[in-house]
Amino acid sequence: MGIAKDSIESLKLKARISDFVLASTSGKLRGNKGMAICPFHGEKTASMSFTDEENLFHCFGCKEGGDIFKYVQLINNIEFQESVEVVAEKYAFNLKYTDSQFESNQKSLIQMMKIISDYFIRNIEETKSTKPKKYLISRKIDNEAIKKFKLGFAELDEKIFYDFCNKNDISKQNLKSLGLLSEKQNLLFRERILFPITNFRNETVAYGGRALNDFGPKYLNSAESQIYKKNKTLYFTDNFLKSVKEKDEIIIVEGYIDVIAFNLLGYSNVASPSGTALTSQQLEQLSKYSSNIIISFDNDDAGINATNRILEIKNSTSRDLYLKCMILPEGYKDIGEYYEDGKDNLDLLLSNKIDLIEFSIDSLIKKEDTGDKRIIFSEFKKLIRSLSPLDQDFAFDILSVKINTPKDLLVKELKHKKSSPTYGESSSSQNESNKHIEAFQDIFISSLIKNEFENISEFEDLLNSSEELFNIIKKLQSGQNKDISNSFINISFTEYQLQEAISRLYIHYFEIKINTLISQLEVSNDTNIFSEIENLKKKIENYQNTL
Numbered sequence: 001m002g003i004a005k006d007s008i009e010s011l012k013l014k015a016r017i018s019d020f021v022l023a024s025t026s027g028k029l030r031g032n033k034g035m036a037i038c039p040f041h042g043e044k045t046a047s048m049s050f051t052d053e054e055n056l057f058h059c060f061g062c063k064e065g066g067d068i069f070k071y072v073q074l075i076n077n078i079e080f081q082e083s084v085e086v087v088a089e090k091y092a093f094n095l096k097y098t099d100s101q102f103e104s105n106q107k108s109l110i111q112m113m114k115i116i117s118d119y120f121i122r123n124i125e126e127t128k129s130t131k132p133k134k135y136l137i138s139r140k141i142d143n144e145a146i147k148k149f150k151l152g153f154a155e156l157d158e159k160i161f162y163d164f165c166n167k168n169d170i171s172k173q174n175l176k177s178l179g180l181l182s183e184k185q186n187l188l189f190r191e192r193i194l195f196p197i198t199n200f201r202n203e204t205v206a207y208g209g210r211a212l213n214d215f216g217p218k219y220l221n222s223a224e225s226q227i228y229k230k231n232k233t234l235y236f237t238d239n240f241l242k243s244v245k246e247k248d249e250i251i252i253v254e255g256y257i258d259v260i261a262f263n264l265l266g267y268s269n270v271a272s273p274s275g276t277a278l279t280s281q282q283l284e285q286l287s288k289y290s291s292n293i294i295i296s297f298d299n300d301d302a303g304i305n306a307t308n309r310i311l312e313i314k315n316s317t318s319r320d321l322y323l324k325c326m327i328l329p330e331g332y333k334d335i336g337e338y339y340e341d342g343k344d345n346l347d348l349l350l351s352n353k354i355d356l357i358e359f360s361i362d363s364l365i366k367k368e369d370t371g372d373k374r375i376i377f378s379e380f381k382k383l384i385r386s387l388s389p390l391d392q393d394f395a396f397d398i399l400s401v402k403i404n405t406p407k408d409l410l411v412k413e414l415k416h417k418k419s420s421p422t423y424g425e426s427s428s429s430q431n432e433s434n435k436h437i438e439a440f441q442d443i444f445i446s447s448l449i450k451n452e453f454e455n456i457s458e459f460e461d462l463l464n465s466s467e468e469l470f471n472i473i474k475k476l477q478s479g480q481n482k483d484i485s486n487s488f489i490n491i492s493f494t495e496y497q498l499q500e501a502i503s504r505l506y507i508h509y510f511e512i513k514i515n516t517l518i519s520q521l522e523v524s525n526d527t528n529i530f531s532e533i534e535n536l537k538k539k540i541e542n543y544q545n546t547l
Contacts, residue, residue: 003084007096008069015087017055017068021048024075039065039075040291041320056530062320063518066534077245077289079200109227113178115168117204119161120152120194127153131212132193139257140264149260150196154189154209161187179225188220195256197221197228197235197274202385208256208274209234219255219275231279234286235259235273241289243268249292251326252278253335254303256297263341265346275307280316281345281544287319294353296326298334308360312386317538323356332368345542358398365402375402377413437508440501445473446491447498453477459502460538465509480488503543510536510543 018029026048027036038048041062046062050057050071058065064074073083090096124132124146132153136146154161165175175181182188192209199205204223224230235256244250252268253259260271273282286293295310297303307325314321327350332338364379382393400407406452448456456477457462463470479522517533 002098003081004096004098008084011084011088011091012055012068012527013367014091015055016052016069017050017057019051019090019475020056020068020072020075020087021050038062038064046266051140051530056534058385058530058533063156065317065530066537068502072289073424075103077241093301099537106117106227108176109178109225110205113204113227115170116151116165116178116180117152117196120154120207121147121150123155123323124151124153127155129155129191131191135193135210138312141257141260145260145264149263150204152194152196152207154187154496155195156191158187158190159199168359175472177225179222179228182223192220195235197233198238199233199239201229202238205233210256221274221276229281230274232285233274234282235262235274236271237268238532239263240267240271244289246439248290249294250286250452251287251288251294251296253296254298254306255334255336257336258334262296262346263268265335265339265344267346270363278310278313282314283310283321284317284544287317287321291319292324293495294323294324294326295356295359296335299328300333303334304363307356308363308383311356311360312490313382315386317352318541324353325356326350327359355398357387357393357395361398361402373405376403377410381414382500437505440504440508441469442491443498444505448473449476462502462506462509465513466508469505469509506543510540514540 006470012148018032018034021027021034021036022029025037025039027048027050027051029036032052034050036048036050037043037044037046038059039062040059041064043061047061048057048059055068056066057071066074068087069080069083071077072086073080076083077483078086085095087093109425133143133146136142136151141149141151144505162172165171170183172181174184175187180188183258189207189209193212195208195210196204197206197208206225206228208222209220211218211220215353221230222228236259247269249269251262251267253262253270255272255275259272262268271286273279295307297307308321314323328335328349331493332341343389360383361380365376367377368379377399379393384395386393396407396410400410444459453473456473463473464491514533517529517536518528
């Protein structure tokens with residue numbers, strides 16, 4: 001059940017953000033505007049501006065910002081609806097709730113999943129098969145742990161499960177809506193141990209299934225559904241949020257067993273992308289609860305590559321993240337093996353964690369074991385391509401020490417390479433880093449030309465965000481550059497690729513516009529810029545949700 005939009009807007013008119021800012025950090029209010037020490041990053045001087053007139057805040061240091069509900073949400077590590085309820089409680093404001101059809105459907109699906117979850121949990125105890133418990137005990141997960149983490153079991157005979165569903169008025173269409181059937185309408189989970197994937201309210205929304213036979217993949221996740229989005233949802237245990245709030249730290253691991261191993265070793269602040277690559281959306285979700293992230297992926301080439309890839313997505317999150325890596329001792333593939341071997345000195349391993357950038361540099365030096373500085377630097381350039389200027393500077397500091405080469409020489413080498421492109425390469429590093437944007441732009445322009453620009457008005461926001469793109473399209477629309485226009489006709493793409501291209505372009509150009517507005521904000525007292533920045537952030541989030 002959600003909160004009516006008009007009720008939220010009425011509450012915002014009654015509330016004052018200063019009441020929450022001054023209760024949580026040091027600051028001063030002059031009239032309806034003030035400055036305070038930002039509670040979201042370490043600092044000694046006030047850099048966070050806030051205004052009661054529009055109930056907005058913005059930090060010039062960490063760039064965090066938003067409305068009163070966003071502030072309460074961040075300061076308390078809670079979801080949006082909870083933050084609205086906290087504000088309403090302070091002012092004795094009676095909120096109006098709404099129960100839309102979508103929310104009603106979600107509630108119904110969650111209730112069905114609860115019935116099915118209870119069935120799978122009972123099944124692991126009552127089944128005649130000894131396989132599930134035998135496997136779990138081999139991984140040092142005993143009966144107490146099986147119950148604690150609500151592990152389940154799907155038997156081989158699917159008729160037994162279907163009979164149970166029929167008795168509980170759960171149809172095959174319901175099972176499809178829950179993501180428990182394949183595209184061919186077959187039951188996804190048969191003779192598999194089931195790990196419940198939950199939302200942040202600890203409601204089961206999907207499963208990860210570990211096979212106990214040689215049929216199909218070893219691990220299999222539920223299909224996407226109305227209550228489960230694979231690119232946003234993670235696997236964690238019931239005490240996750242409580243533990244994160246206590247430790248102000250999140251550990252990310254690869255798989256289900258890794259999460260359980262950490263829990264059994266005393267750490268519940270652990271999440272997994274459910275055995276798949278970590279997405280920017282998942283990282284964004286986690287960043288709402290802590291900016292301190294520790295990576296503990298598998299100690300093999302695939303795990304190292306997956307760890308390095310996080311450097312590429314870290315800057316796509318709306319918050320600054322502090323990413324570290326926990327190094328496992330030689331001989332252990334993952335934390336599950338470490339736990340099974342009877343080791344329990346996790347405190348020592350975590351105290352010796354290193355920065356993600358240093359970990360990535362170490363891995364590329366180890367990979368290029370010839371010691372040739374030219375080869376190492378060539379790989380290093382690829383590594384730092386997606387990093388911010390400050391992170392790049394930090395990376396140069398580390399590489400300088402690792403390969404015993406002066407930092408200024410490394411920086412000169414990078415500038416030399418940029419100013420002396422080889423044949424066939426672009427002389428613009430910006431063009432190189434934005435090749436994917438150019439591809440998305442080509443698809444978008446091609447679609448406009450093929451539709452004879454009939455739907456161009458739909459993209460007014462996008463065109464207003466990029467003068468360059470606006471000018472290109474206006475020239476094509478006016479009939480200029482017919483040869484170029486004809487080249488766009490030959491570009492082929494699917495509807496899905498077009499929608500992704502449009503979303504990526506909106507995100508890219510809106511982010512550029514936000515940075516421009518922030519620069520203006522630093523020399524201006526115009527509070528309207530606050531609203532424009534937050535409006536753009538919300539639009540970016542909407543487009544990210546479509547990917």
